[in-house]
Amino acid sequence: MNRPLIAPSILSANFSKLGEAVSAIQDAGADWVHIDVMDGIFVPNLTFGPKMVSDLRPYTSLPFDVHLMIEKPDQLIPAFAEAGADYITFHLEAVVHAHRTIQMIRSLGKKPGVSIVPSTPVSMLKELLPYVDQVLIMTVNPGFGGQSLIETCLDKIRELVAMRNDQQLPFLISADGGINEQTAAITRKAGADILITGSAFFSAQEKKKMVQSLRKF
Numbered sequence: 001m002n003r004p005l006i007a008p009s010i011l012s013a014n015f016s017k018l019g020e021a022v023s024a025i026q027d028a029g030a031d032w033v034h035i036d037v038m039d040g041i042f043v044p045n046l047t048f049g050p051k052m053v054s055d056l057r058p059y060t061s062l063p064f065d066v067h068l069m070i071e072k073p074d075q076l077i078p079a080f081a082e083a084g085a086d087y088i089t090f091h092l093e094a095v096v097h098a099h100r101t102i103q104m105i106r107s108l109g110k111k112p113g114v115s116i117v118p119s120t121p122v123s124m125l126k127e128l129l130p131y132v133d134q135v136l137i138m139t140v141n142p143g144f145g146g147q148s149l150i151e152t153c154l155d156k157i158r159e160l161v162a163m164r165n166d167q168q169l170p171f172l173i174s175a176d177g178g179i180n181e182q183t184a185a186i187t188r189k190a191g192a193d194i195l196i197t198g199s200a201f202f203s204a205q206e207k208k209k210m211v212q213s214l215r216k217f
């Protein structure tokens with residue numbers, strides 16, 4: 001892809017002003033709104049349920065990229081679909097029947113994605129790659145914004161690009177965690193199509209400029 005898609009994560013926004021945060025993402029010219037759903041079990045933090053997604057839906061026409069960091073995602077996927085998610089990504093580590101979960105998301109008319117944490121090898125994804133629209137590579141251990149990118153995770157992106165080329169598949173590769181104006185270049189060079197950015201976006205004074213500078217890479 002010539003230019004990356006920029007997907008700011010509302011995890012780093014002020015939770016008492018999430019409608020404004022979503023509008024700020026759109027005003028900054030970003031491409032997607034990334035919504036980090038955490039259950040306090042799969043990851044040691046808690047965030048949003050489907051109602052938050054439906055309440056935020058009127059604030060933007062941008063796609064909602066819902067990243068489920070939860071156990072038993074199948075139980076909540078229909079509610080997130082109904083609430084207005086466009087992309088729904090679950091964690092491979094949270095399910096046994098990943099293929100079934102992908103089919104469920106697809107049958108609800110949404111774009112399925114699968115994600116892996118830093119300790120899971122890319123080879124675990126091989127059988128799923130033909131069925132997904134997005135593979136989200138965590139470049140930090142999931143749970144919190146504001147952590148530093150783990151550079152060895154970029155090797156996983158390179159490996160995934162090679163697998164995609166071999167199999168001639170169309171899925172997008174996103175990188176999530178520790179992406180800022182300093183790390184965007186190496187992340188893009190590794191082959192990420194989508195740059196997810198939380199703390200760097202919300203701490204930027206000039207959000208439009210920040211998005212433009214990430215797009216340069």
Ligand code: DX5
Nearest residue numbers: 142143145146177178198199
């Ligand atoms: C972490 C989340 C990320 C996070 C990124 O568990 O999946 O989306 O918000 O935040 P930064 O950019 O601050 O690492």
Ligand code: ZN
Nearest residue numbers: 009036067176
């Ligand atoms: Zn995320």
